[in-house]
Amino acid sequence: MDPITLEVVREALSSIVREMRINLTRTSYSSIIYEGEDFSCVLMSAAAEIVAMSAGQDHPLHIVPIGWSMRAVREKFGDDIRPGDIFLHNDPYTGGTHLNDVAMIYPMFAEGRLFLFPVIRAHWADVGGMTSGSISGAVTEIYQEGVRIPPIKVAEGGRVNQAVVDVLFANMRIPRDRDGDFRAMVGTCAKAAERVQALLARYGLAVLEGCIGELLDRAEQRMRQKLRGLPDGTYRYEAYLEAGRERLEPLVVKAAVIIAGDTLTVDLGGTSPQTAGPTNVGPAMAPTGAFTIIKSFLDPGGDINSGAFRPLSVLTPEGTIVNARPPAPCGGMVEVKFCVESAVMGALAQAIEGKVTGDLKGGGNHAYLGGVDPRTGEPYVFYEYPAAGNGAWDGGDGNNTVRAFTESDMTTLQPIEAVEQKYPLRVERTALREDSGGDGRWRGGLGLSRELTLLGADARFSVLSEKNILPPYGVCGGTAGAPNRFFVIRDGAAVEPSPLPGKVSGFPLRAGDLVLLQSSGGGGYGDPLARDPEAVARDVADGVVSPDRARRVYGVILRDGRVDGEATRRQREVIGAARPRVRLRELGGPGAPDGRRICRLSAAAAARLGVAMGDIVEFVNPAGAPLRAWIAEIGGEDGDLAWLAPDACALLAAGGDAVEIRRVAGPRGA
């Protein structure tokens, strides 16, 4: 294909997607679309491949699953797709995300055949269900989350099926806005189809198909080229979701990344069965998370189209939290996606010499304060979802509190000067959390602390957040960032609003309570003792690392703010020598029935660490992410020893015969 035409066509295709964004923003009714930009647009091929998306504005979370939605349409309707038909879809079990994200699939034809499909996935502010806004942490079935739309023809032969639309909107709050958003989506798709027709008139079908084929092939070749550079093998890692009500009943995502030649398979076998809580997803979301990580670490610069997916396959066993069957709720899809990403990143790290980043915040950090405003008598819901510190990487500290590279670039905090007008709340503080970044040669970014006083009258506080107990891991010897934390200060004393941290459902607040939303720090990278002492001195001067931590963790001794080189060298030796290390032994017998990793520690090792049964420890992997395990047994032989399943021993063996071990948390996070 002539490279000039190819580039001009590529520009035209991505411009059509950008125009779709503008048109939908201009015409939609709900502010979450036209102000919050919680939607994505894409052009798909008849073979359900992503052809073009905008670079950076569309959310991978919306776009990547579109392939599944398209295939669901093709599977159900076969060739019964005609000009003027329009499809609607939000069903997570066949490729949706959560029910609020409604996809419109708009087939268009060239020379009598299906050609390109303009597709929009937009967040509808409400799709019915048990709570206003349709998302709740208290759900046990998907029926509580709103109306499920399997792939349907919402229009046939150019006529909208009004009966379908009436039934849908009758089950949603504020039907007028839903109707407006629906019509805006139809109009936007129709405009995009017109623009594709103009391209067809200009270049002809053969040239356009040739260009599209070439663009996909090139993206595929780029990815294959990157994969060929990696050592073949199977790399495993696991990550947890903090489920449970009274106590932690973790759900596990197990990832095996299998690299063979120029292909990569992610096998999520061994992942927890689906659960009667919000943290499940349909078949599309885990591949989306896996793709996001693989693309980001192997080829961040290439086009985002389905060609890049061709060398990848993701296996999601049915009936698990990564491929749930009805009626498992799916509102916590962001949390599951983050967990898959943590697991895949930990596995991939082993194939790319640990060149990953410290871990991220683990989910949406959804925090709600709701009540009746005493000033107006009107009900209100204040909602924020604080961003957190980013992970450090080989060569740079993590960014402080900002949307991460895996997420779209959205606002997560409201202006204080708007909050205090609109809600009976006063913002007391918005600050970086000192010492919250994971330590390392490169330090994780700091999380934030957002502190609000409730004024006037009682209200309720709800939270859906992950990594409140198991903090974002550090890599290659770096330590974890501080966990997310959501709590209340009442009459000067801290009050925990739920038995299980991070899962708060309608905690009753009193006027005068101070509510603290604290987001996690990013995981660190590399051994903190290898951090440039001058960088530590700067961190202390900046107030992001305390002098005590500088001495205790980084071994940096400061005199009047200046590094004392000799004292620092000695301190670092002392710290290095005093680190608890264990020799590994293979643990026989079956693992824990719920899939969590367990270990046995010798009494000496447990004493050195100050841990007890049920506590969580991590085994440091100098070449990647640490392995975390629950202490299931203490005792056995003397000496500093730990027993772990053979796969864990094999993974950690790369780090030498004695492995550093750290305490992560008690069973409740303390």
Add this chain to the structure above:
Amino acid sequence: MVVVGIDVGGTFTDLTEIDEATGGVRITKVPSTPGDEARAVLAGLERLADPRAVRRIVHGTTVATNAIIQRRGARVALVTTAGFRDLIEIGRTKRNIPALFNPTFVRPRPPVPRPLRFEVPERILHDGSVLRPLDEGALARLVDAVRPQAPQAFAVCLLFSYANAAHEQRVARALEQAFPGTPVSLSSEVVPEYREFERFSTTVFNAYIQPLMERYLEAMEKRLLAAGYPPGVLTVGSSGGALTVDAARRLPIKTIASGPAGGVSQAIFVARSIGAPDVITYDIGGTSTDVCLISGFAPGVTTESLLAGFPVKTPQIDIKSVGAGGGSIAWVDIDGALQVGPQSAGAEPGPACYGRGGLEATVSDANLLLGRLGAGRPLGGTIALDPALAARAVDRLAARLGGFDAHRLAEGIIRIMVARTVSSIREITIQRGHDPRDFTLMAFGGAGGMHAIPTAEELGIARIIVPRFPGNFSALGVAASDIKLDLVRTCIGRLAGDALPRLQELFAGMREAAARQLQEDGFAPADMRWVHALDLRYVGQAFELTVPVEPETLTAGGAAGAFHARHLQTYGHASEEAAVEVVNARLTAFGVVTKPPLARYASPTRRLAEALVEERAVYFGGRFAPCPVYERERLPAGARFPGPAVVEEFGSTAVVFPGWRAEVDEFGTLRLEGAA
């Protein structure tokens, strides 16, 4: 008497002189002297005006913008409400740079590092009432804490200061007493609008560039005075009008889009003169293409812009900039794709044909190779272009693509560059609910006229105009600028009858302040003009639309009606039954200056042949064809000629493609029309 307009760019400083009586224009261009901008300005002025004949000098400059982008601003201390010193860093938690899928992105840091952020115990509430008073002891402690840091400028940013500026003013007084001569920016003066992060960010930038701008303006004024020019060099502001020396010194943040704003102002001036209300400007320079939609002679104005990853909330003309210009580099990606830009060879080393060590093929090299750009005319009068170097650079790129024909490749580079600009034009037009085919494309800048026709063809635009002096266009617009003040007051509440007295009061207060200022600047009341507007939204929305209003006839119903209409135009729907909320009252105040008329073109020739410079082979659609080359300023008025043709002039080249016709109108404007 004459007025002088100057556009101080990174590579060249453009100067124009307009005769007040006749509208006659003289132009020149000199190489810029970064760091000592006045030197280039004086060198250029020497070629033009007699200092005694100059009534005023207006200039556009990017010194402030460049200082921000290159992080060369002052050591700023931020003083803010206790509990919020990190707000300037946390912001709204957006990356504000392209970083999706990039695990190692580095978020831009605020220009004030953490140790230079100071907190004072105080708190004002949204209604302006004081929750926690600011006491003198706290101010004394602040001064003590700040002193060892020796800041060069202060930004005072307190919560809710738009509702009550008393605490900010008291902090300012304490700082001014303790640190005399160190400039202090107050958020309640820079942008007295609600939304603290955007206000703080704008204020911090203002402080960051204040010392530099002061030095710059002082040096400029001193040198000009010494050379006999009149005092008071004016600076063009981002929203189009000019700022007095004092205003530019206090609020340099209002100059950040100074240069391109001049071009748009001139485009509007030309559009009015020739009666074309709907115009898309197409300004191609070395590194970028700036496009702006002008509808009914009015450009879009925005208060939502980002600079170096941080918001700037002062009004500016809504100009979209794409990283595609004459210096944009053509390169081959790892997957073999041919790409153009956004990297640019800039001024140094510049395109390969500049002969300054640039080796990579750029858009200018492609144009030179195809004969569209002439080698015989040194760029800006100083830089000679070498076709052999251009050919070598394109050949190297062709080899990387596996042996491509160099001329076809050059044509392809231009096609790709054009495709990028086409997308941006299409996007700005649909953003404002228009169809590009209803617009006239106005091409200027060094290379606008070279790429206008393929761009118009892609967009279905039938009319192009290339105004006179396209290479000095911004400098012309700068000269014709009125003095402009943008004022704003936040007053959040339902738009209802009982809100009107308060709004009237705010408008009157702003008019009074503006009138005082304009009077100080030497304007009589007859030369002052006001434009009032309200920022309105539906209750529950987070963003506003600006709706012009007339205070004398202001009613709640009238303003709401105008808002519904505006909402309908912008978003395609409106809710007549929904409650409307006022957020801000805005006043734009103009001190109207006498503007020379757009001069009629006094053609030096009668026959087209007299303008013919040469005939050279120019490449179009796969082959070279002989093509006449005309000298723009020698074309006779009323001349008509078909493409292919090239029209060259000082600082700019226009290319008339085969199938298009050119005509020179009474103002000397080159009008291009397609065959269809």
